[in-house]
Amino acid sequence: MGRRTLSARSSVTSSMEIFSMSRTLSNLRLLGASAALAAGFAMQPVAAQTVSDTGTGSAVVIPYYTVKGGWETLVNVTNTTPNSLAVKVRLHDHRNSRDVLDFNLALSPFDVWTATIRQDASGRAFLRTTDRSCTSPTSVATDGLAANEIAYSTVGNVTFRDHDGTANSIERLQEGYITLLVMGEDDRAVSGAGVTELNSSGAAGATRGTTAYYAKHVNGVPRNCVQVDADFQRQAGIPQFTANDAINGVTIPGEQGSGNPTARGGYILTAALGGVAAGNPNPFGYGPVITGDALKVNASLINPANGLGAGVESLHIEDYSVGVNNVTAQQFPYFLEPTLASGDGLWTTTNLAALEAGIAATSVANEWTENRSEPGVNADAEWVVTFPTKRYHVDEDSRNIQAACSQYRHSTSGAGVASGGGGPAYAGFAAIAAVPATPTQLLAPVVCPLAPFTERFQAGNNGVSNIELTYTFYDREEREAVQTPDTTVPSPFPPGIVTPDNLSFEANVVKIGPNARTRASVLGTANALGLPTTGLPGAETGWLRINFAAAYPTAGFILKVRDFGDPTINFAQATEHAYTR
Numbered sequence: 411m412g413r414r415t416l417s418a419r420s421s422v423t424s425s426m427e428i429f430s431m432s433r434t435l436s437n438l439r440l441l442g443a444s445a446a447l448a449a450g451f452a453m454q455p456v457a458a459q460t461v462s463d464t465g466t467g468s469a470v471v472i473p474y475y476t477v478k479g480g481w482e483t484l485v486n487v488t489n490t491t492p493n494s495l496a497v498k499v500r501l502h503d504h505r506n507s508r509d510v511l512d513f514n515l516a517l518s519p520f521d522v523w524t525a526t527i528r529q530d531a532s533g534r535a536f537l538r539t540t541d542r543s544c545t546s547p548t549s550v551a552t553d554g555l556a557a558n559e560i561a562y563s564t565v566g567n568v569t570f571r572d573h574d575g576t577a578n579s580i581e582r583l584q585e586g587y588i589t590l591l592v593m594g595e596d597d598r599a600v601s602g603a604g605v606t607e608l609n610s611s612g613a614a615g616a617t618r619g620t621t622a623y624y625a626k627h628v629n630g631v632p633r634n635c636v637q638v639d640a641d642f643q644r645q646a647g648i649p650q651f652t653a654n655d656a657i658n659g660v661t662i663p664g665e666q667g668s669g670n671p672t673a674r675g676g677y678i679l680t681a682a683l684g685g686v687a688a689g690n691p692n693p694f695g696y697g698p699v700i701t702g703d704a705l706k707v708n709a710s711l712i713n714p715a716n717g718l719g720a721g722v723e724s725l726h727i728e729d730y731s732v733g734v735n736n737v738t739a740q741q742f743p744y745f746l747e748p749t750l751a752s753g754d755g756l757w758t759t760t761n762l763a764a765l766e767a768g769i770a771a772t773s774v775a776n777e778w779t780e781n782r783s784e785p786g787v788n789a790d791a792e793w794v795v796t797f798p799t800k801r802y803h804v805d806e807d808s809r810n811i812q813a814a815c816s817q818y819r820h821s822t823s824g825a826g827v828a829s830g831g832g833g834p835a836y837a838g839f840a841a842i843a844a845v846p847a848t849p850t851q852l853l854a855p856v857v858c859p860l861a862p863f864t865e866r867f868q869a870g871n872n873g874v875s876n877i878e879l880t881y882t883f884y885d886r887e888e889r890e891a892v893q894t895p896d897t898t899v900p901s902p903f904p905p906g907i908v909t910p911d912n913l914s915f916e917a918n919v920v921k922i923g924p925n926a927r928t929r930a931s932v933l934g935t936a937n938a939l940g941l942p943t944t945g946l947p948g949a950e951t952g953w954l955r956i957n958f959a960a961a962y963p964t965a966g967f968i969l970k971v972r973d974f975g976d977p978t979i980n981f982a983q984a985t986e987h988a989y990t991r
Contacts, residue, residue, distance in 0.1 A: 508570075537557075547639055
């Protein structure tokens with residue numbers, strides 16, 4: 411959080427130094443970032459997972475959604491395989507990535523699912539779909555679903571918070587990012603028609619279809635979405651987990667952390683589809699993930715009133731969770747899993763180092779513009795920079811199951827150690843009368859694996875976890891302005907002259923240009939970072955490279971808007987960032 415100042419100089423830049431706007435994803439591999447990221451975890455990385463160079467993956471990050479300022483977010487999800495998929499869809503708030511909406515999506519072979527996210531009458535993000543694909547709960551498909559602030563709020567005597575300033579905040583869930591994770595896969599060609607159920611004595615009993623069978627479309631309509639939803643419910647014998655349990659450190663035991671729904675499956679079949687292999691307890695659900703590049707996800711931001719719309723590039727990650735069954739019950743708290751960290755099993759973080767090494771970047775580059783030279787025309791551009799795994803390093807609240815770095819997420823699916831391997835042995839905790847007075851007062855503290863991040867989200871109860879920036883502006887005439895750390899200054903230093911430049915949240919909006927500190931955000935957010943280009947006097951366009959002090963898992967894009975004051979001719983464009991991976 412050191413102070414900074416701008417220095418400007420003119421230079422002749424060689425063609426090798428000029429920023430290329432083309433994608434640089436094809437060369438993303440586990441380089442030096444792998445060792446740096448793994449150092450923050452007391453575990454060994456699992457199989458490498460990288461950004462896809464084919465535009466498909468088994469985990470997908472949509473870097474930004476918003477319902478602010480008249481904006482809406484459109485999502486299209488395509489199953490590119492002949493298999494049936496169980497997919498977790500999760501909306502995260504922009505500040506600290508707490509869950510604000512999640513549900514399960516059952517995609518039949520070659521299925522497409524679509525949805526729109528817009529603001530409802532209460533101001534919350536509201537997801538609605540007219541698609542017929544099955545969801546759990548079914549109300550997502552029939553009625554739509556509003557985002558909820560419970561993950562950082564007080565409800566009755568239960569507190570899920572990370573800092574006081576945004577407790578119960580609706581604003582916090584109006585923007586953020588989205589993850590889509592393949593939880594399980596069914597590759598049986600007939601989708602499980604006529605599978606024989608075993609009764610309690612092991613003899614053949616009733617005959618029913620698999621979850622995928624009921625989700626399969628016949629003449630454009632799934633067979634039975636009510637049955638699909640029922641298959642995602644917590645099975646009898648699995649303990650109900652209450653909100654009070656979640657703040658009192660009650661243990662989620664091993665694989666029972668799935669809630670053991672019927673849809674979890676784990677099927678082993680004989681050659682004849684109607685037969686069930688001996689000892690197979692549940693032939694009806696999805697098996698482990700088979701296909702590492704099953705999903706193609708498209709997203710768009712539209713602003714109908716202003717006549718603006720642009721497609722947003724999603725981050726597709728290959729080989730997430732391959733060989734693992736991560737299907738969970740769509741009931742609290744089981745629906746908190748899986749996450750991006752769970753590719754190696756439910757409630758684990760062993761997958762995190764490998765995944766982060768595949769998407770880490772030491773710099774981000776793209777264009778900028780704030781052009782007012784043409785009367786009646788405004789040209790602006792804003793960046794989105796998202797750190798989709800930052801919460802596992804900085805969201806520390808030992809007893810809070812909603813927190814990403816808590817004692818519920820540990821290094822193995824059985825009894826292990828706290829998230830990242832830094833905390834005490836995970837063996838359950840005695841009940842407490844109330845949650846700590848402040849989020850930093852942790853009764854059984856977890857040592858979050860901060861590296862490569864440096865500041866916990868709860869530090870000072872200020873609701874930020876800052877990443878300090880260095881960067882260089884360029885205009886289109888080869889001039890540049892370098893942002894460098896300040897030297898020492900006399901005391902007292904005059905206030906209000908230097909503003910530190912930090913990316914403080916998980917999903918960040920950045921305004922760039924001569925008036926970046928004062929002009930309103932095109933995306934309507936009140937939390938945008940402004941980077942003024944005062945070191946390039948007279949410049950209205952150019953490009954920018956932001957450098958990080960470490961390799962941070964990063965995704966994002968630029969939104970360029972040209973506003974003629976007439977919605978019928980206004981337009982927008984979104985382009986993915988270039989990264990130094």
